[in-house]
Amino acid sequence: MTEHDTVEHDVVEASLEEQPLPDTRCGFVAIVGRPNVGKSTLMNHILGQKVSITSRRPQTTRHQVMGIHTEGGTQCVFVDTPGIHIMQRDRNKAINRYMNQAATQALRDVDAVVFIVDRTRWMEEDQIVLEKLTNVKAPVFLVVNKIDWLKDKSTLGPWLKSLQERRDFTAIIPMSAKHGTNIDLLLENVMAHLPQGEHMFADDQITNKSSRFLASELVREKVMRQLGDELPYQMTVEIEEFKTDQRGTLHISALMMVERQGQKKILIGENGERIKNIGREARLEMERAFDAKIMLNLWVKVKRGWSDDERALKSLGYNHD
CATH class of the missing domain: 3.40.50.300 (P-loop containing nucleotide triphosphate hydrolases)
Incomplete structure (x- = not known):
């Protein structure tokens, strides 16, 4: 290392030390x-x-x-x-x-x-x-x-x-x-009590979660609110389609997953009335959240033991990343 290199290194270190903390x-x-x-x-x-x-x-x-x-x-x-x-x-x-x-x-x-x-x-x-x-x-x-x-x-x-x-x-x-x-x-x-530092997100950003995630959660919320204690905890929602057509309508297909056939019957309800009500409430909430016309399709599938299967949970988005 030359003497010139040493001087440059010292100058860089000094300038870094002198930088003031941001006022944010x-x-x-x-x-x-x-x-x-x-x-x-x-x-x-x-x-x-x-x-x-x-x-x-x-x-x-x-x-x-x-x-x-x-x-x-x-x-x-x-x-x-x-x-x-x-x-x-x-x-x-x-x-x-x-x-x-x-x-x-x-x-x-x-x-x-x-x-x-x-x-x-x-x-x-x-x-x-x-x-x-x-x-x-x-x-x-x-x-x-x-x-x-x-x-x-x-x-x-x-x-x-x-x-x-x-x-x-x-x-x-x-x-x-x-x-x-x-x-x-x-x-x-x-x-x-927060430390001084640069903002990590854009000032107009509200969450780190995607619209697909919010759509799945809104469906799950309506299920939990309507069914209460009728349906056990072993129910989750997976979004299979999320796309906007040329007219600006957002098409969403959501798969509701349960563990037993009896739970599927509860979720669908007599003559399909329960799942229709869940879909109606979820669609209205999605239209407010996404500011768009929504076409929502709901399906129910039985997948035994998913809530106690680590691999199944990860594939459904249950991870700590």
Whole structure:
């Protein structure tokens, strides 16, 4: 190496050290909690549109879903996660293990965590989530959701004080995600704790998920909302066709997969009425989401044991990439 080369190397290193940090902020924020506490409802409200599907049934969310909220110079990349749940004997299947792993992995290398609990209820699964946060160094914000459901509001103050004794939370925020109460307060706190850095996504981007993924989730949401406890968890949706014709109509074919013939009959319903209602509701929601006329075709197929088959799950898009 010549003397000239050495001088050039020193100049490059010095110039790199002197570069100022950008005046923008950006970071990943994991939303965690046990099933059915309002994680997806919160993220959808923040984004102003549906990205994660919702229903009253626990474990509606099965994947990590990113929701990107850009406000001024700050970009929050929220990661909605499946509810962390106890692995019961009758649900110790590959899909249940996948959901717990998806939620746990979201805690790696995040810049902040939003931990959601339901009112003044503290359950065993809440404790499990809290224990998973033990080694998390990022700020943890505790959201006490559904306060609009509290019959006796005087119980809230003492309860919030007791929660602070469980962990030194960065902030504890009572909230109604459904009605938007205190969501601005949560955003203000979270954004203030994100690191300086360039935005990772375009300012107008809302999610990292594809339109095909959203279409499959919207069909699954309508199934879960209509059938409730009639249909077990062993149901998933795969999009087989997703294309726009010359007139601008979007043609979507969705395959609904179940594990038993009896489940197929439930899904189709008497004289096909159930599947018609599911298709009608899904189509209307898709037309709002994609701003296009939709031609939706639904099919039902029996594939035994898919929910406990690692290879089948990966082929259906259940992976941790």
